[in-house]
Amino acid sequence: MGIKSICVLGLGYIGLPTASLFAAGGYGVIGVDKDERVVNMINRGLIHIEEPGLNTLVRAAVNSGQLVAKHSPEAADAFIIAVPTPLTEDKKADLSFVKNAAESILPYLRAGNLVILESTSPPLTTQDFLVPILAQSGLVPGEEVLVAHCPERVLPGNILQELVNNNRIIGGINPASALKAREVYKRIVQGDIVLTDAASAEMAKLMENTFRDVNIALVNELCLVAAEMELDALEVIRLANMHPRVSLHRPGPGVGGHCLSVDPWFIVEKSRQARLIRLAREVNDSMPYYVVERIRELVGDIAEPVVTILGVSYKGNVDDTRESPSTSICRLLQESGVKIRIYDPHVRNYEVEQSDFETACLGSDLIVVAADHQEFKYLAPAEIGVLMRHKRVFDTRNCLNTKKWEEAGFFAQVLGRKFK
Ligand SMILES: NC(=O)c1ccc[n+]([C@@H]2O[C@H](COP(=O)([O-])OP(=O)(O)OC[C@H]3O[C@@H](n4cnc5c(N)ncnc54)[C@H](O)[C@@H]3O)[C@@H](O)[C@H]2O)c1
Structure with missing residues (x-):
């Protein structure tokens, strides 16, 4: 039939x-x-x-x-x-x-x-x-x-x-x-339509996202190791990727979205052998803590610091904030008494109140780029610097032209670069 x-x-x-x-x-x-x-x-x-x-x-x-x-x-x-x-x-x-x-x-x-x-x-x-x-x-x-x-x-x-x-x-x-x-x-x-048994289909889907999550965890861990050794992780990645069979990802402030940060747990739930998969989740989930530590260092000399978070979606150019690392970063900063202001041109109705761009930067001590939206690449640092109390920027997505920001008088840091 x-x-x-x-x-x-x-x-x-x-x-x-x-x-x-x-x-x-x-x-x-x-x-x-x-x-x-x-x-x-x-x-x-x-x-x-x-x-x-x-x-x-x-x-x-x-x-x-x-x-x-x-x-x-x-x-x-x-x-x-x-x-x-x-x-x-x-x-x-x-x-x-x-x-x-x-x-x-x-x-x-x-x-x-x-x-x-x-x-x-x-x-x-x-x-x-x-x-x-x-x-x-x-x-x-x-x-x-x-x-x-x-x-x-x-x-x-x-x-x-x-x-x-x-x-x-x-x-x-x-x-x-x-x-x-x-x-x-x-x-x-x-x-192509490929036929298999139900459990293999379930597992294949989960492994696709797990593959990406584990590979991201590898470079995020490199970022932590390099910082401990005072090395530049981005330079190490550049050099290692010259090998014909190596293709390291880019470190970031964590992994979000409703697939990559969720699906690997479905394997962990079912298997005692899934040690690497669990560890990768834990490494990626720990990145917002590392980012917040660095932020606190960057404003450590300021009595009542104000930090501007640019981008709260889980990745660039989308409006989806589910499991976004920015949400953990905002919560951790607020818990440690740091005042935050948020701007995201893609996201409406976020759980933390947002400002327009100027208000978000006005009197701020540090800009943190947490999602690599296309719009942020074209920001004019000279005009932004006028609004701020201290000219400092921390790019957690390696998406800014930091040279341009430095020329405008900013102290610029990039996640994965050797801290100055
Ligand atoms: N969104 C993606 O990009 C994506 C990609 C791959 C896999 N998936 C998977 O697909 C599934 C669905 O995800 P989604 O993003 O479409 O979810 P969603 O939240 O966008 O939509 C789910 C819909 O199901 C409805 N619903 C809940 N219980 C129901 C019921 N008993 N009867 C009828 N409707 C009901 C909800 O009201 C909702 O409108 C999930 O397992 C997700 O992990 C999603």
């Missing part, structure tokens, strides 16, 4: 682009979200998240009747679960959203259906967590209801392009499940 209708649970950064692409591909799509505001907006052809091209796609899908948003699921040939899998306080995967979503489809499951878990999950979640819930329907998973994990690896800001062109891993709980899931994605995916 061919797949004609799909029910997508969770209409966020992953679920909504997926649902609207499937609708554009000719499937009848029911998009389900718990959030009433999200459902109402989508049914009016509007979207609640920022993603280039998405509004046009959603509006066309809704106007053509191929996409309808609802509060609860309905019968369909395939179900796709794309709900959040955040980290708990004790660094474990919170699977409660997956549980609720899976339970909500039980009354609608019929023989011949396919259920796909897209949410990033710890290894064996599909087999050991999702399958027992689906079995409560009375249907036999792997026979009467097919089940697969199909992880997402898209880059926010380029999601529609990557959903179509990226290679896709599909892990079935058995080969029949993987083959059926391939049938669904084949209509929209132009990259």
